[in-house]
Amino acid sequence: SEQFKGFGHAPVDEMLLYEKMLLQTIKFDFNIVHPHLYIVKYVKQFKGEKQRKTELVQMAWTYCNESFCTPLSLHYPPDVIAGALLCLGSKRLKFPISLAKDALKDELFEQVNLPWWGHLIESPTCAEDIEEVMGIMTRLSEEKADLYEDEVDVTNSDENSDIDVEDDAPPPPPTRKRASVIP
Secondary structure, three states: OHHHHHHOOOHHHHHHHHHHHHHHHOOOOOOOOOHHHHHHHHHOOEOOOHHHHHHHHHHHHHHHHHHOOOOHHHHOOHHHHHHHHHHHHHHHHOOOOOEOHHHOOOHHHHHOOOOHHHHHOOOOOOHHHHHHHHHHHHHHHHHHHHHEOOOOOOOOOOOOOOOOOOOOOOOOOOOOOEOOOOO
């Protein structure tokens, strides 16, 4: 038909060829680990009040969902992304992160002046990676800010008050208020 002339002589065959190339490129590996898992895992290792840790999980979870609008998952491992999103959330919530003693890998690590993520993130990473991910997400948040009347309100949300950061189940995302698109 007329509308498929731009796709070549055999658009179906061409599409199947590209799909096959894509599958071979990713080695048919559809097992994807998302940063959400690491957010909950890392927060369990933090010191602090349960309510504040829950707020941090919710903030990082929201950033994590928004990170799928970027190519971050193609450039960084999920544990690095989760660490950066927790850093960003803690900065925004003014929640200083410190690890519980049992979260430290070794007493030698405690003597070395490593940031908290240096003790938890297993993938090779550096401060520049964390800063880069934080910068990308900060810019994305600023671009999206005009879509919302208010920022995420995690402090007065009754529907999320029963989240337990000690459970393995992920928390629900915080409720957002959408800006009116009708003048």
